[in-house]
Amino acid sequence: MExxxxxxxxxxxxxxxxVTPFLNEAVGEGNWQVDLQDPxxxxxxxxxxxxxxxxxxxxxGYKAESLN
Structure with a gap:
């Protein structure tokens, strides 16, 4: 994984x-973050x-477009 x-x-x-409960279930608590300061x-x-x-x-209910 990466x-x-x-x-x-x-x-x-x-x-x-x-989104917290969805992401915590999918990737685990503490394994994700959102930079609200970035446009x-x-x-x-x-x-x-x-x-x-x-x-x-x-x-x-949100959108995510890969940057990798």
């Missing part, structure tokens, strides 16, 4: 709260596959 990065439409703390709102996930992360974000 570190994967995505451009997302996650914009705020409330958005992060929404692309980059989501970085460690030790996971791009498809698994993308599916978790979309299941939460």
């Amino acid at each position: 570190t994967v990065k995505f451009k997302t439409n996650i914009k705020c703390g409330a958005c992060i709260a929404t 692309k709102r980059v989501l970085t996930a460690d030790n996971s596959t791009a498809e698994k992360v993308r599916q978790a974000v979309e299941k939460a």
Whole structure:
């Protein structure tokens, strides 16, 4: 597994709260983060596959476009 990065439409703390249970289930708590200061709102996930992360974000109602 590897570190994967995505451009997302996650914009705020409330958005992060929404995706948290989905991403924690998919990649594990503490294995992901969203940089809200970056204009692309980059989501970085460690030790996971791009498809698994993308599916978790979309299941939460957001979009994730791979940057890798």
